[in-house]
Amino acid sequence: MNRTRFIQGLNSNIELSDKERRRAIRNSINKRPWKLNCTIAMEEFAELTQQVSKQIRGYGDRIGLIEEMADAYICLKLLESIFNISPEDMQKAIDVKMDRERKR
Template structure:
């Protein structure tokens, strides 16, 4: 996304409902092939990886990180839908992983 358009959007009063977010995800998956969405997801995760690496090395861009995190989150939503992962299943898997993390603390 164009940086200035992203900033303009951040400064706007846009606030989508969860229902509208799901509708956009569904319509996008109807329009584009699922394999394309999977490929885009992998590319977005790689871009997030690059932003995190820049943060670690001390020349990161907070706005760039935020944008890539948003892209990755959206891609995760696409993947949930493509592969029929329910919110409950995902939340349970997250809880299992967090329980393990708690054990490592």
């Protein structure tokens, strides 16, 4: 996304409903083959990795990090839908992982 447009969006009052978010995910899935969406997800995760690396090395920027985190989050939602993973199954998996983290 164009950086200026992204910053303008951050400063706007845009707030989608859950229904609008689900519709956007569904539209993305219907527009492109599932394998292409999976490839895009992998690319977005790689871009997030690069942003985190820049943060560690001290020359990343907060806006870039937030943008890539948002892209990765959206891609996770796409993958949940593509692979038919229910919110309940995902939450259970997260809770199992969080419980392990809590016990460390």
